[in-house]
Amino acid sequence: MECVVQGIIETQYVEALEILLQGLCGVHRQRLGVHEICLKSGPNLGFVASEVRLLCDIEQAEPTWTVKHVGGAMRGAGAEQISVLVRSMVESKASKNVLRLFYALGYKLDYELLRVGFTFHFHRGAPITVTVSSVNKMLKLHATDEAVPVTPGIQLVEVTAPATSENYNEVVAAVSSFCEYLAPLLHLSKPGASTGVVPTAAAAAASLMSDGGGTTL
Template identity: 85%
Template sequence: MECVVQGIIETQHVEALEILLQGLCGVHKEHLRVHELYLKSGPNLGHVTSEVRLLCNLEHPEPWTVKHVGGALRGAGAEQISVLVRNMVESKASKNVLRLFYALGYKLDHELLRVGSAFHFKRGAWITVTVSSINKMLKLHAIDDTVPVTLGIQVVEVTAPATSENYSEVAAAVSSFCEYLAPLLHLSKPGVSTGVVPTAAAAAASLMSDGGGTTL
C-alpha cells in the first residue's frame, strides 16, 4: 500500500520549494528524469482491464521499476483521511520487461517523461517528494523529442509506503509534513484539483531571500 497526495506549483516557484524541502528534510535533492510507460492488458487476459506502469530512471537506466496501482481504500474511515490510501505493488526488472509485457498481451497506452527532482527522507514515515514537469513524446519512445503537457506548471507528489496495519500513522505523518508546504502549494488526493496557492509568490520571495531557514 501507499499514501499519496498531489498538487501543482508554478515553475517560477520551484526553486523556492526545493530550498524549503532541503531545509525541512536535511537532504539534498536527487535529479529526476524518468521515462514512464503506461500499459493496458489485452482481451486475452480477461474482461477486467489491468494497468501497469513501467518506469525507467534515465539517470540510472537499470533496473526498471514495474508498478501496479490498485484500488483506493474506501469507506467512512477513508473519507476522513486527507491523503489517498491505495493498494500498490512495485518490483524491479531488467530492460527486457517491456518485451515481456508485450508478449503477455499488454499494449502501450501512452508514455511520458518526468523531469525534475526528488527528496527521500524519514519524518514519522519514509516519505518521497517529487517535483517534476510532465512531458509527452512526439514520437514513440522519443525521450529527446518531448513537449510539456502544461506550460509553466510542475506536479508535486508526496508518497509514503504503508501497510494495512500502519496506514493511519503513515497518513498522519504525510498530512503533518504537507502542512509545512501550505504557503507554496496545496496538496490533496489525486484527482482533486485545487489549483495554485495565492500566497505562493510572497512565500517564494521570502524563502529565496533567507535561503530556506532552519532544518526542522
C-alpha cells in the first residue's frame, strides 16, 4: 500500500519549492527521468480489464525497469474523511525485456509518458518521497528525446509514502503534516481532486528566493 497526494505548481515557482524542500528535508535532490509505459490487457484477456505500468529509469547509466501495479483506493467512511489517498501498490524490479514479455502475454500499449524533474527521499514520521516533474508526451512511439510537455508551464508534485494496513493511519498523519509546510506554494490533495495553483505562491516564492529558504513559512 501507499499513501499519496498530488498538486500542481507553475514552473516559475519550482526553484523556490526546491529550496523549501531542501531546507525541510535536509537532503539533496535526485534527478528524475522516467519513461512510463502504461499497458492494458487485450480485449479478451482477463475477466476484467487490467492495467500495468512499466517504468524505465533513464537517469541510470544502464536504464533500469520497474513493473508497477496501482490498485483500488481504500474505501469507506474513514477513507472519505482523510485528505490523503491510501491505495494498494505493488512494485517489482525487472530485467529490460519486460515490455516484450507483457506484449507476448497479450498486453497492449495504452499510453506512454516521460516524467522529468527531481525527487527528495527523506524520513519525517514515515519514509516520504516528493516528486516534482514535468509530464511529457511522445509524438512518436518511444521517442523520449522528442517529448513535449502535456501542460506547458505547469509541473506535477506528488508526495508518496509506503504504508501497510497496520500503520497507514500514522503514515497519513505524517504525509498530511508534511503537506502543511508546502501549503503557501501549493495545495496537495487526493489524485484526481486537484484544486489548482494557490494564490499565495508568488509571494511565498519571492520570500524563499530572497533568503534562500531561511524564513519559516
